[in-house]
Amino acid sequence: MAWTNYQLFLAALMLTTGSINTLAAKWADMFSAKGCKDTPEHKFSHPFVQAVGMFLGELCCLATFYMLLCHDRRRVEPTMNAGQSFNPLLFLPPALCDMTATCIMYVALNMTSASSFQMLRGAVIIFTGLLSVAFLGRRLVVSQWAGILITILGLVVVGLADFLSGHKDDTHKLSEVLTGDLLIIMAQVIAAVQMVLEEKFVYKHDVHPLKAVGTEGFFGFIILSLLLIPFYFIPVGSFSNNPRNVLEDTLDAFCQIGKNPMIILALLGNTVSIAFFNFAGISVTKEISATTRMVLDSLRTVVIWVVSLALGWEQFHGLQVLGFIVLLVGAALYNDLHSHLLSRIPSCAHLVRKDDAPAAERARLLDEGKVEEQS
Incomplete structure (x- = not known):
């Protein structure tokens, strides 16, 4: 089925803003x-x-x-699901x-390349999968366990590429x-805990x-802004x-921004891109599929x-290409991208394994929430 112009726009917006965010x-x-x-x-x-x-x-x-909600409520027949009160x-x-x-990853970004930073973030799959088994009671299928093992292999390849290129890199020791690299992987353990908690809630x-x-952004912005005061000492x-x-x-940061206004342009690019990236990512999942979001x-x-x-x-390093391909396969x-692709081929559709476990799990969590709300 061909994508509509709006779906193409959302896909392009997600890809563009997601790339701008790291860059x-x-x-x-x-x-x-x-x-x-x-x-x-000195460096910023x-x-x-x-x-x-x-x-x-x-x-x-x-x-x-809230702007979308207000706009939707002005319609004759509102269609937006605002969700339960919580x-x-x-x-x-x-x-x-x-x-x-996030703080650990931004510290790490000062030490390694942008591409390795982005590739190593793929480690979140490993920890999310393991934690979802432990805390959400999820059962991983064989292909998911294979994906985790292949992702580990991909991380080793990317780490090896960084090790070999580190001897020739004049920017970083x-x-x-x-x-x-180790800090990025450590951060993915914490990010996996975040994802499991988010999915449950x-x-x-x-x-x-x-x-x-937005709610997480509110807490993060307020708490980290206050922490900047003790961090200064x-x-x-x-x-x-x-x-x-x-x-x-923080004062040094503002002084540097004042003396080199291009820094504020980069910071604004980071702030604006993350807002549009989150919006586009959620919209892609809703309008197209979660699989498409993963591919993008x-x-x-x-x-x-x-x-x-x-x-x-x-600098170009062939091992990075291999590492990316292995991570992409993982x-x-x-x-479950392979099942999604096979289902599009009529002669192979019968090979796709039907697995309603994620949907059943989400229904169970939703029912628990309704029971708690009624009590």
Whole structure:
């Protein structure tokens, strides 16, 4: 079935904004400027300030949700499902997970390349699968276990590519690259906890995804903005790249922005792109399919890699191509893309295994939420 113009627009928007999000964050890291009190010119290394900007973008999703809701209620026959009422504090735990994982990843992005950053984020499949078995009672099929094992192999290949290219990289030391890679994988453990909590709450309380993202953005923005105050006074030695060697020097960030306005352009690109990316991703799932969303999310890794090569941000390494292909196969198997493709071929449709477990699980969570609401 051919896509409509609106569906094509959504797919293009998701691919574009998803790629801009990572590229803008890396672009900000590459700027240099003098800091406060005319401190010597240094790199813009402020991962926690960047994370605040990302949560501001997520917070915009909450505003978008209420605007869409108001517009829908003006219709003669409203069609938008606003979901059940729920305690917003339910989303505080996943918001804390999101905040922690995001901050760790932005620290890691200062140490490794944008393409490796995006590829290694694929590790979330491994931990999400294992945690969903442990805490959601999900049963993974053989293809999903195979997807997890292949993803692990892909991560090893990408890590090996970073290890080999680290000897030739003038921008980052080998130890920094490997540390950055390990931090990204560590962050995916926390991101997996976030996803499991989100799935449980979103389906159990029938929460609109835009409202869920926006609520987490609200908590993340408020909490991390307040944490910037103590971070300004916590010394971390050589771990930090700011002049005062503290966990986060927010004043230095603003001074650098004032002396190099291009930095604010990169930060705005990060903030605006995350808002549109979340909106487009949710819309793609609704208008097309979750499988299409997975494919587009994998394709943005290619876009980020090609753009990084074109801009001279990194060097070509054949192992990265192999690593990406292996990760893509792992993601495809885990997300049951092979069944989706076979179902489109009439002669192979009978080979597709019918598995209604995810739908049944979501129905169970939704029923639990209704029972709790009635009691």
